[in-house]
Amino acid sequence: MMSMTPFELFLSDEVQSLLDHFAAILDIRVTFFSADGRTLRRGRQMRNSDYCRMVQRELGTLRQCVSLDSDKQQEAVRQRGIIDYQCHAGLREAIAPVFIHDQLAGFLMIGQFRINDAPPECMLERCSSEEQRRKLEQAFRELPRISAEKLENVLGLFKMLIDYIVVRELAVLQGDRLRNDIDQYLERHCTEPIRLPEMAKKLGRSVSTISQFLRRNYRTSFKELLTERRLAKAEAYWMANPDATVGETAFAAGFSDPFYFSRVFKRHKGMPPGEFRARLRRHVIR
Incomplete structure (x- = not known):
């Protein structure tokens, strides 16, 4: 496992919407991973395809899938770019590291689509019956098929998506x-x-x-932020010192002029500071 970095993708609603559209148009799964490999979000909140669930659960390759994802993540980090590959189950996938401030923030992955017409023979040989083999072949054919020519364009869009996300998330951070x-x-x-x-x-x-x-x-x-912070300090000072005068509280909160403090306090709080202090004292006494 790779260690976490201080930068974990914020994944704003705007970015999530972009992921949803990208996944919907191509009918593929788009997934964000954290820097240590945890799944953060998926486009359209997509779950695993029927084919992948069969391969992982019924044919016992889940550990192999997880290991492959980890290996490809590390390879992508070393190359600092998109890794396009075919997994052991015969599906095409691509993964790319996302760097923010030159530090690894996470990974973006597209996958669970095919370029072939049938699953690899090594998967079919794992089937325990003809019925299971037939279901596996059917589940494979139900996956979206992307030709080799179209795949190049998909990867181009994938790179543009990553570049946009980096700019968007960098601005947020x-x-x-x-x-x-x-x-x-x-x-x-x-x-x-x-x-x-x-x-x-x-x-x-x-x-x-x-x-x-x-x-x-x-x-x-x-100026407004400074005033708000000083008024908050004044309230905190009165909470700790309910007998303090208006002048003492004004100076303690950073106001050099008690009269100015009184005007600002009334404008923001809707009452003179003396009335606020009186109400606070009654509350404290009770």
């Missing part, structure tokens, strides 16, 4: 990381007289990058 960095910085420094240029420098981002990120993704601003 980067956005989540930036928001997390902003939240952590404000949590540590909100009671100090901080400014946006100072925070941007500490986070290694430009002022415009952070401003646009907050406005486009959260419809807010640095």
Whole structure:
């Protein structure tokens, strides 16, 4: 087993929808695996085909299937590209590693389709009766058939799908990381007289990058986030010190002007800070 990386595919609804369409159009199974080989999601939530279930359960090749998947995952990582192969049961499959920030995030696999008209003889020889052999052949023929010429185009679409997912998920991961960095910085420094240029420098981002990120993704601003965090600090301070004055609480929460604190508090909380403190004290006394 390969070790987990810090990056595990987010698999947004948008990406899942793309997987569903891809699987539906080609009538094949599309599966996401984590970096350590766990199945994360499948296009259209598809289960194993009847043929694969027979091969794995009735003919006893499940361990061989799992081992092959693991081997091909490692080969794909070494080649850093798509591996196209035919499995021991005669089905065509392709697997590709997904790298984000040059680290392995997981694998995308397409499979359970055929390019031949009959299952391999080695599988037929495992059948214990003619009836089982007939059912195996029928289940094989029910699988989607993709010609060698069409397979090249399918693999081309497969590569485009991976490239899109990498770009989409990278944007999600980067956005989540930036928001997390902003939240952590404000949590540590909100009671100090901080400014946006100072925070941007500490986070290694430009002022415009952070401003646009907050406005486009959260419809807010640095000033609003800072105010919300300071008001949360004020409430927490009063919870711990119910007898504290408005001025003491304002300074403890990072507001340099108690009168400004009172106006902001009333605008956000719907009541003056003194009334909030009185209600809190009555609650504490009870």
